[in-house]
Amino acid sequence: MSGSLPHSIAVSSHTLTGTTTPGYTTFDLRSDEDTNMAALNARNAKASSDLIVTISEEGQALSQNNRKKLDEIENKVPNN
DSSP states (O other): OTTOOOHHHHHHTTSOOOOOOTTOOTTOOOOHHHHHHHHHHHHHHHHHHHHHHHHHHHHHHHHHHHHHHHHHHHHHSOOO
């Protein structure tokens, strides 16, 4: 075995070393496409949320308008 590397040295020379950013592994590489897709998903979620709020507000306004018209009709009809 003379001239051969000890097993621990041979193994350590094949392991990945390097600094990693907290929250990411060495293999967690994000491409521009992933970043763009995440941004698109965020915009779509915001647009969906805004649409739900708008529909809800329109529904409330319509309900109030219908209530006013019903009250006006009830006030015009004489009670027998």
